[in-house]
Amino acid sequence: MRVCDFDYELPEEKIAKYPPEVRGSTRLLVLDRHTGAVTHTSYCSLDVYLQQGDLLVLNNTRVVRARLFAFKSTGAKVELMLLEKHREEQSLVLYRGKLKKGDRLMAYDHELLVTDLVDNGVARIAVCDGWPLINLFERFGGVPIPPYLKRDAEDVDQERYQTVFAELPGSVAAPTASLNMTPELLEKLRSNGVDVMTLTLHVGLGTFLPIRVDALEEHVMHREFYSIPPKCAEKIRKVKAAGGRIVAVGTTVTRALEHAGQRIETFTGDEPLTGEADIFIYPGYQFRIVDHLLTNFHAPRSTVLMLTAAFAGPDNLRNAYSGALAEGYRFLSYGDSMFIC
Numbered sequence: 001m002r003v004c005d006f007d008y009e010l011p012e013e014k015i016a017k018y019p020p021e022v023r024g025s026t027r028l029l030v031l032d033r034h035t036g037a038v039t040h041t042s043y044c045s046l047d048v049y050l051q052q053g054d055l056l057v058l059n060n061t062r063v064v065r066a067r068l069f070a071f072k073s074t075g076a077k078v079e080l081m082l083l084e085k086h087r088e089e090q091s092l093v094l095y096r097g098k099l100k101k102g103d104r105l106m107a108y109d110h111e112l113l114v115t116d117l118v119d120n121g122v123a124r125i126a127v128c129d130g131w132p133l134i135n136l137f138e139r140f141g142g143v144p145i146p147p148y149l150k151r152d153a154e155d156v157d158q159e160r161y162q163t164v165f166a167e168l169p170g171s172v173a174a175p176t177a178s179l180n181m182t183p184e185l186l187e188k189l190r191s192n193g194v195d196v197m198t199l200t201l202h203v204g205l206g207t208f209l210p211i212r213v214d215a216l217e218e219h220v221m222h223r224e225f226y227s228i229p230p231k232c233a234e235k236i237r238k239v240k241a242a243g244g245r246i247v248a249v250g251t252t253v254t255r256a257l258e259h260a261g262q263r264i265e266t267f268t269g270d271e272p273l274t275g276e277a278d279i280f281i282y283p284g285y286q287f288r289i290v291d292h293l294l295t296n297f298h299a300p301r302s303t304v305l306m307l308t309a310a311f312a313g314p315d316n317l318r319n320a321y322s323g324a325l326a327e328g329y330r331f332l333s334y335g336d337s338m339f340i341c
Helices: 043-049 133-140 155-160 183-191 230-241 251-259 261-265 303-312 314-326
Strands: 027-031 038-042 055-059 061-063 067-071 077-082 092-096 104-107 110-119 122-127 168-171 195-201 224-228 246-249 273-277 292-296 337-340
Touching: 027 043, 027 314, 038 043, 038 314, 043 183, 043 337, 055 230, 055 251, 067 133, 077 133, 122 133, 183 195, 195 230, 195 251, 224 230, 224 251, 230 246, 230 261, 246 251, 251 261, 251 273, 251 292, 251 303, 292 303, 303 314, 303 337
Parallel strands: 027 337, 055 195, 055 246, 061 168, 246 292
Antiparallel strands: 027 038, 067 077, 067 104, 077 092, 092 122, 104 110, 110 122, 195 224, 224 273, 292 337
């Protein structure tokens, strides 16, 4: 398959530029991947489609304030974008401007040192007074809303570009399928006998990067660190063994579970399952763990769109997207969602 197979026309006015006024009030398109049948409902009605014994898996990563401006001694401004956390490290930044190893920058009365240039446009930076770099960004940085919103972050983004259950800081993009998950909906699901577990995958800027090759087989997927707690892995194994259904909330959860799939199936330990998820899922992939998927409407030619097509079936997804556009659904991070069952 080729990247152009996953292109479609997304009018600018269909992109949700802001979150809905009330969290959880978005629409939900339910797609039966076996028949292609589509039902239009609301996100807060998700409980109708789950049943006792199902396991809902969420990503509890927390989005950090990742965008910061620093200045050279010449007065030149350099934009820095903190990269996602990999294991214990979060000292790499994507920079816009000219930097070289040994450069010193000033940001909010703190001196920064460029200790290394790691890759094209990526530098390793230290705060000279000993502050962890993440602390500097958390204190002075801005919310890293997606570039396709074509606006600066505003006060509303500080709360709404974050899930209500965010816990472990490390992401520079939100796990958007659960931005509209509410405590009320989670409580309703639990009261119906649906178990809820969390894992952590720190979402990176790679989720927004375009694919620069045409043949899918030539694309090198970005890596994102994940950790699946032993209780979560054991619960997944037991639910699968009992014939229950694993419901992944988002493509980030899906990538973590499928990357760790073989280890989950044989899990017996008491340590988290960790790894660097570099799995590229596109049509033809056979899912080992995930049975249902809750996800947003994704951008053309994106890797998350390809993952969704692999799960739903390309023709089913194409028809569902065409119908969603015709029905006025709102697309991308702050938009409406799909439940693929």
